[in-house]
Amino acid sequence: MIAELGHLLAFLALATAAAQSVLGLTTGGEATRRLAVATGMFTALAMLTLIISFVRLDFSVALVAANSHSQKPLIYRIAGAWGNHEGSMLLWCVIMSAYGAAAALWMRADRLRDRALGVQGLLTLGSLAYLLFASSPFLRLAVPPLEGRGMNPLLQDPAVALHPPFLYTGYVGLSFVFSIAAAGLINGSIDRDWAKRVRPWALTAWSALTVGIALGAIWAYYELGWGGWWFWDPVENASFMPWLVTAALVHSLIVTEKRGSMAAWTVFLAVLAFCLALLGTFLVRSGVMTSVHAFATDPTRGIVLLIGLAIAGGAALALYAWRAPKIPPGPEFDPVSREGALVLNNLFLSVGAALVLVGTVTPMFAQALNVSLSIGEPYFQLTFAPMMAVLLLFMPLAPMSAWRKTELKPILRRLAPAGILAVIAGGFAMIVGGWQPWLGFGVLVGVWVIAGVVLDLVRRAGPGGAGRLFKLPLAVWGMTIAHIGIGLFVIGATAETVTRSERTFPLQRGESATMQGWTFRFDGVRQVEGPNYNATRADITVTHDGRTDVIHPEKRIYPIAQSGTTEVSIRKTAWRDVYVALGDTIREEPGVWRIRIAFHPLIDWVFGGAGLIALGGFISLTAKLRRRAPATDAAAATTPEATTETPPAGAPA
Amino acid sequence: MTWLLLLAFQLGVETPLADAQEEARAQGLMREIRCVVCENEPVSQSTADIAVDMRRAIRKQVEAGKSNNEIRHFFTDKYGQFASFRPPTEGFWLLLWAFPFLLVGGAAAFLGMRAFGKRKPGLKPLPDDGRGPLEG
Numbered sequence: 001m002i003a004e005l006g007h008l009l010a011f012l013a014l015a016t017a018a019a020q021s022v023l024g025l026t027t028g029g030e031a032t033r034r035l036a037v038a039t040g041m042f043t044a045l046a047m048l049t050l051i052i053s054f055v056r057l058d059f060s061v062a063l064v065a066a067n068s069h070s071q072k073p074l075i076y077r078i079a080g081a082w083g084n085h086e087g088s089m090l091l092w093c094v095i096m097s098a099y100g101a102a103a104a105l106w107m108r109a110d111r112l113r114d115r116a117l118g119v120q121g122l123l124t125l126g127s128l129a130y131l132l133f134a135s136s137p138f139l140r141l142a143v144p145p146l147e148g149r150g151m152n153p154l155l156q157d158p159a160v161a162l163h164p165p166f167l168y169t170g171y172v173g174l175s176f177v178f179s180i181a182a183a184g185l186i187n188g189s190i191d192r193d194w195a196k197r198v199r200p201w202a203l204t205a206w207s208a209l210t211v212g213i214a215l216g217a218i219w220a221y222y223e224l225g226w227g228g229w230w231f232w233d234p235v236e237n238a239s240f241m242p243w244l245v246t247a248a249l250v251h252s253l254i255v256t257e258k259r260g261s262m263a264a265w266t267v268f269l270a271v272l273a274f275c276l277a278l279l280g281t282f283l284v285r286s287g288v289m290t291s292v293h294a295f296a297t298d299p300t301r302g303i304v305l306l307i308g309l310a311i312a313g314g315a316a317l318a319l320y321a322w323r324a325p326k327i328p329p330g331p332e333f334d335p336v337s338r339e340g341a342l343v344l345n346n347l348f349l350s351v352g353a354a355l356v357l358v359g360t361v362t363p364m365f366a367q368a369l370n371v372s373l374s375i376g377e378p379y380f381q382l383t384f385a386p387m388m389a390v391l392l393l394f395m396p397l398a399p400m401s402a403w404r405k406t407e408l409k410p411i412l413r414r415l416a417p418a419g420i421l422a423v424i425a426g427g428f429a430m431i432v433g434g435w436q437p438w439l440g441f442g443v444l445v446g447v448w449v450i451a452g453v454v455l456d457l458v459r460r461a462g463p464g465g466a467g468r469l470f471k472l473p474l475a476v477w478g479m480t481i482a483h484i485g486i487g488l489f490v491i492g493a494t495a496e497t498v499t500r501s502e503r504t505f506p507l508q509r510g511e512s513a514t515m516q517g518w519t520f521r522f523d524g525v526r527q528v529e530g531p532n533y534n535a536t537r538a539d540i541t542v543t544h545d546g547r548t549d550v551i552h553p554e555k556r557i558y559p560i561a562q563s564g565t566t567e568v569s570i571r572k573t574a575w576r577d578v579y580v581a582l583g584d585t586i587r588e589e590p591g592v593w594r595i596r597i598a599f600h601p602l603i604d605w606v607f608g609g610a611g612l613i614a615l616g617g618f619i620s621l622t623a624k625l626r627r628r629a630p631a632t633d634a635a636a637a638t639t640p641e642a643t644t645e646t647p648p649a650g651a652p653a
Numbered sequence: 654m655t656w657l658l659l660l661a662f663q664l665g666v667e668t669p670l671a672d673a674q675e676e677a678r679a680q681g682l683m684r685e686i687r688c689v690v691c692e693n694e695p696v697s698q699s700t701a702d703i704a705v706d707m708r709r710a711i712r713k714q715v716e717a718g719k720s721n722n723e724i725r726h727f728f729t730d731k732y733g734q735f736a737s738f739r740p741p742t743e744g745f746w747l748l749l750w751a752f753p754f755l756l757v758g759g760a761a762a763f764l765g766m767r768a769f770g771k772r773k774p775g776l777k778p779l780p781d782d783g784r785g786p787l788e789g
Contacts, residue, residue, distance in 0.1 A: 226694075358752065373734050375738065376738025404776050
């Protein structure tokens with residue numbers, strides 16, 4: 001019964017989403033609000049029924065039979081509900097309607113909210129229709145099997161169990177940014193109040209997307225067995241394009257909210273971000289490209305996604321073309337100003353996104369034209385990295401700049417210590433890292449960014465001691481933490497990319513390999529049985545500085561899915577990871593194993609930096625929510641002049 | 654006897670080059686050359702047998718003193734441009750490499766000329782407490 005109940009709930013959600021879109025775009029009001037909440041509840045309950053089917057191992061449900069197995073641990077049975085195409089589409093609908101419900105509960109009631117809920121209703125309607133008519137997760141089998149077929153064992157992993165919910169909270173969250181943009185365009189009210197009300201949603205989606213991408217990178221690092229965390233793979237790029245555009249958006253929204261400038265560009269980014277998210281989904285799900293991450297690909301699904309993208313994107317861009325000329329340009333500003341710095345930020349981030357887009361789709365077009373071509377790491381390292389380096393060299397100037405017009409000299413004088421520190425650190429890194437110019441440059445840029453943003457914090461606190469730091473607005477802390485995260489990420493990513501070292505040793509039982517002062521003695525392999533896999537586990541004795549340790553890298557075979565995974569062993573030290581993976585036996589001699597040993601310097605800085613970027617986003621978001629006291633909202637709803645004297649509510653005196 | 658010979662052959666496969674700089678150069682190329690039977694991996698990552706053979710070929714050619722470009726061409730001549738994650742740096746493909754810089758440079762020049770061209774001297778900085786919206 002439970003699957004039928006889920007099916008019914010999804011149909012109810014379809015009906016309420018239809019009503020929500022019609023009412024939202026026409027009369028609006030309380031009914032729209034209630035319908036949006038109902039849509040959110042119905043899809044969430046439908047997801048719950050699917051999870052119950054997965055937990056109860058109801059193999060009469062086709063999706064459970066195809067993607068689960070009685071030997072699978074409970075947590076992965078739950079995650080199995082979204083670890084496949086149909087279930088992940090339901091998750092997509094759940095998150096999309098949850099954004100609608102959240103907006104219904106928390107946004108101020110007015111025409112912008114109602115119309116945003118209306119557009120969100122349309123998007124949800126389309127997604128639910130696709131779910132129910134093209135990829136239903138609730139279908140039954142006439143003859144249920146006794147046992148399920150398991151799932152892709154690569155997905156049986158904690159990081160990857162959490163990866164889709166975060167990634168979708170980001171990706172699909174952009175749908176609501178899109179909806180408010182469309183609503184603002186319909187209303188002809190792309191102004192400061194609009195920007196203020198978009199920003200929390202953009203920050204939520206962007207921070208969640210950051211976490212989702214980072215989880216994917218962490219998973220690639222320890223699960224794919226080659227120690228890479230980013231390979232400019234098409235699937236990675238598909239999530240990176242909307243991330244870059246949304247990063248540009250959260251910055252241009254500041255300009256629009258604070259000053260009213262750049263409004264037309266900001267709303268364009270808000271539309272574009274979701275279009276790129278749809279394009280990314282199309283690239284990943286349609287099977288038009290080859291990727292190590294691609295799963296659940298199907299060309300016919302691709303067509304449907306492409307049509308959806310064409311309709312949503314086409315309608316929004318037509319709306320934009322119609323309304324954008326009427327958006328007022330906002331107050332004037334000097335090119336040398338905070339506004340000017342944020343224009344620069346947007347220029348580099350959007351060209352970066354264009355670069356990633358071209359680098360990702362060109363090989364597909366080439367393939368269609370029978371031109372042999374690959375575009376990968378070397379291309380992006382030589383184009384994207386220098387572009388971002390230039391952006392980051394400007395980065396510390398922006399938060400120190402005054403709005404409207406700024407003097408550069410005092411800023412440069414104030415930043416001088418950061419510059420000196422950056423040069424020293426870069427030089428030091430060159431000496432330690434063996435005269436690698438790129439390493440020195442990367443460290444220089446990273447230290448410049450971190451020291452610059454710390455100096456900005458000191459400037460904002462002013463004289464009067466550390467206590468004043470805690471009285472700074474949360475938005476400042478969010479920006480500072482995110483920018484420190486960028487700096488740490490840059491240092492980690494360059495050090496990791498430039499100075500990582502790896503080697504594969506063919507070892508027989510009892511033989512040792514030595515690399516960079518570490519000795520690895522291979523003590524053979526044994527067979528170990530897991531809940532739903534058989535593992536070949538190696539015993540390797542690691543000796544370094546007189547300390548001895550035994551590690552156990554594994555190769556797992558999942559007999560039900562008939563595929564395997566690599567479970568690496570990672571020893572963390574202060575500055576680097578020692579990474580050991582068990583490879584294959586050598587063709588002609590079963591006693592000899594390929595053991596892959598790699599040193600990954602500062603890898604934690606890469607993931608920690610990404611974590612700080614997301615944390616900074618979430619802190620800025622709470623600052624937005626704290627500012628949402630009724631007085632501010634009411635003031636913002638009136639004419640802009642009236643807000644001049646309004647003290648920011650909720651801000652400490 | 655044959656298998657012993659084969660074993661010796663295979664064991665030699667993954668021996669790094671004695672010269673550290675040559676080995677680093679070889680590893681750099683291994684990250685660029687695509688494993689031709691894998692989904693989307695360079696030969697440095699793959700455990701496929703052909704990747705092992707390709708890694709050996711790279712080391713051998715580095716040791717023989719061939720330049721990076723010669724080694725890249727060795728693989729792209731054999732398997733097509735597909736085998737290199739580095740797109741060609743000649744002819745039409747130069748556009749692919751140059752377009753991001755042309756785009757960012759062109760847009761910066763356009764925006765800069767417009768902004769500095771109509772620059773007004775009278776604008777004054779706005780103080781900001783980092784909290785509310787700013788008027789003026």
